[in-house]
Amino acid sequence: MSWIRDSTLNCFQLLAVKILRTGHIPKHVAFIMDGNRRYASKNGMEKIGGHTKGFDKFAETLQWCRDLGIQEVTFYAFSIENFKRKQEEVDGLLNLAEEKFEKLLSEKDKLKEHGLCVRIIGNFSLLPKSIQQLMAETMLFTKEHDKGFLNIAFAYTSRDEITHAIKNVIEGVRSGDILSEDIDENLISNCLHTSRSPNPDLLIRTSGEVRISDFLMWQISGACIYFTSVLWPEFNLWDFLNAIFYYQRCYSDMQKVTKIQNTKPTIQNNRQSTYIDKLHQEKHIALERMYIDKYLSST
Numbered sequence: 001m002s003w004i005r006d007s008t009l010n011c012f013q014l015l016a017v018k019i020l021r022t023g024h025i026p027k028h029v030a031f032i033m034d035g036n037r038r039y040a041s042k043n044g045m046e047k048i049g050g051h052t053k054g055f056d057k058f059a060e061t062l063q064w065c066r067d068l069g070i071q072e073v074t075f076y077a078f079s080i081e082n083f084k085r086k087q088e089e090v091d092g093l094l095n096l097a098e099e100k101f102e103k104l105l106s107e108k109d110k111l112k113e114h115g116l117c118v119r120i121i122g123n124f125s126l127l128p129k130s131i132q133q134l135m136a137e138t139m140l141f142t143k144e145h146d147k148g149f150l151n152i153a154f155a156y157t158s159r160d161e162i163t164h165a166i167k168n169v170i171e172g173v174r175s176g177d178i179l180s181e182d183i184d185e186n187l188i189s190n191c192l193h194t195s196r197s198p199n200p201d202l203l204i205r206t207s208g209e210v211r212i213s214d215f216l217m218w219q220i221s222g223a224c225i226y227f228t229s230v231l232w233p234e235f236n237l238w239d240f241l242n243a244i245f246y247y248q249r250c251y252s253d254m255q256k257v258t259k260i261q262n263t264k265p266t267i268q269n270n271r272q273s274t275y276i277d278k279l280h281q282e283k284h285i286a287l288e289r290m291y292i293d294k295y296l297s298s299t
Contacts, residue, residue, distance in 0.1 A: 007067050028201050030203045030204070038050075056233070074121075074194075079215075122193070129293075136288075151194070162217075187272050188218075206229075206235050
């Protein structure tokens with residue numbers, strides 16, 4: 001199943017989308033895709049079958065976001081906590097991920113045509129080398145694309161992300177790149193995996209669970225949060241449009257909060273800027289090494 005699809009909306013659905021687009025559309029939407037296992041149990045399937053259906057829904061939802069003109073989306077695909085599940089399920093999820101990233105790389109023409117930049121956020125060191133290499137190749141190939149941004153949180157938790165950001169800050173002070181007085185919210189934000197993305201405007205969680213599950217906890221302080229009882233593989237266009245409409249109803253109140261939060265200007269000094277650029281360069285070099293290792297190991 002392709003990651004990048006053509007729109008399949010009928011006339012009535014297109015009309016609904018057109019009406020919603022007259023209101024405020026979130027620039028960045030994040031999804032906690034919950035309910036795959038319950039869907040599998042409900043339908044007498046193996047767990048991996050539920051996860052496969054979940055991927056199909058992910059690709060479909062990505063297209064709905066493009067139909068609505070949403071510029072950036074982030075999907076919570078695999079938590080670090082998921083490694084605690086039965087080994088059979090973990091292996092199945094990792095094999096599915098490897099298969100899907102291979103499929104994505106076979107669609108390079110589509111990626112280029114649609115200008116989709118793919119970023120994977122998470123702790124790569126916890127993943128098999130083969131998946132690391134596929135992710136690195138995907139990110140390197142799409143890094144200059146700027147028509148849309150897809151972030152996939154894989155081997156991710158917010159606590160792990162923040163821990164690594166703090167370690168980077170400590171290392172920066174230790175090496176003399178920054179001073180202790182340079183440490184502020186702005187510096188930490190720019191040391192996170194999501195440093196090049198705006199914070200989400202809307203977070204959607206499916207399956208009826210009313211919790212955040214250690215996802216983008218730093219980034220969603222000002223986001224509109226929408227919970228729905230629908231299992232992720234059963235999430236449909238109307239469920240999605242309901243979430244967008246809910247965001248539009250909350251928009252004026254959110255703007256008041258944003259205005260209060262933004263009364264204090266954010267200042268970034270030269271040391272901070274130079275150090276952040278250094279971190280980005282180091283991450284890029286690490287991706288290139290993974291990519292090179294993939295082809296060295298195949299020769």
